[in-house]
Amino acid sequence: xxxxxxxxxxxxxxxxxxxxxxxxxxxxxxxxxxxxxxxxxxxxxxxxxxxxxxxxxxxxxxxxxxxxxxxxxxxxxxxxxxxxxxxxxxxxxxxxxxxxxxxxxxxxxxxxxxxxxxxxxxxxxxxxxxxxxxxxxxxxxxxxxxxxxxxxxxxx
Numbered sequence: 183x184x185x186x187x188x189x190x191x192x193x194x195x196x197x198x199x200x201x202x203x204x205x206x207x208x209x210x211x212x213x214x215x216x217x218x219x220x221x222x223x224x225x226x227x228x229x230x231x232x233x234x235x236x237x238x239x240x241x242x243x244x245x246x247x248x249x250x251x252x253x254x255x256x257x258x259x260x261x262x263x264x265x266x267x268x269x270x271x272x273x274x275x276x277x278x279x280x281x282x283x284x285x286x287x288x289x290x291x292x293x294x295x296x297x298x299x300x301x302x303x304x305x306x307x308x309x310x311x312x313x314x315x316x317x318x319x320x321x322x323x324x325x326x327x328x329x330x331x332x333x334x335x336x337x338x
Contacts, residue, residue, distance in 0.1 A: 185266055185277045187332055194264035194277065195226060197326075201336075204267045204276050207328055208337045214300040215267070215326040219285065223324055227283055232258040259283045264332065274336025279329035288312045288321045296325060 184191040197215065206212035217223050236258050240246055247253055268275040286292040288309045296302040302325075312320045 183266060185264055185333065187264060187277075192264055193262050194266050195262060195280075197265050197267050198270055199267050201269065201274060204274075205337065207267065207278065208276055208331065208334060212302075213328050214296060214302050215265075215328060216302075216304070217324040217326065219322040219324060227259050227324060229258055229260045253285065256282070256284050265326065265328075276334045276337060277332040279332060281327040281329040283327070284325045286323055286325045287317070288323075289317075300325075300327065 183194055183196045185194040186192075197217070199215070203212065203215075207215070236246070236254055239254075246255065263280055264277060265280050266275050266277050286296065288305065289312070290309060293305050293309045296305065
């Protein structure tokens, strides 16, 4: 979808959500939006060309992490820097700048990252259920870092 930013139309993700969660972003209480790692969001967030290049790299024996230890999957996202948080019928919305989209796992390190950078504590107990599971069985999800609010309708 397109939204207006600085007098220009820019590409934005359309993310449906509950108004109470969006109100927390509007009030500055919430700094990250969490989405399930599903085929719907995979198609929405991943750039197919960048993803194919990473897959080819791994298939040819290359690493899925860079020299600093960061997972390269986070570099395969589409080059879209905005999102419209809204309900299904669009009667209210909040347009925001996205500073990053990361793939996180329900592991202590990723939950601490969410705690430290976004003051997000919803999974502080949840991840402990998976501490003794093989990594292949640990749930993963998208963490969408919210920056500035660009525009809004229906918020005070």
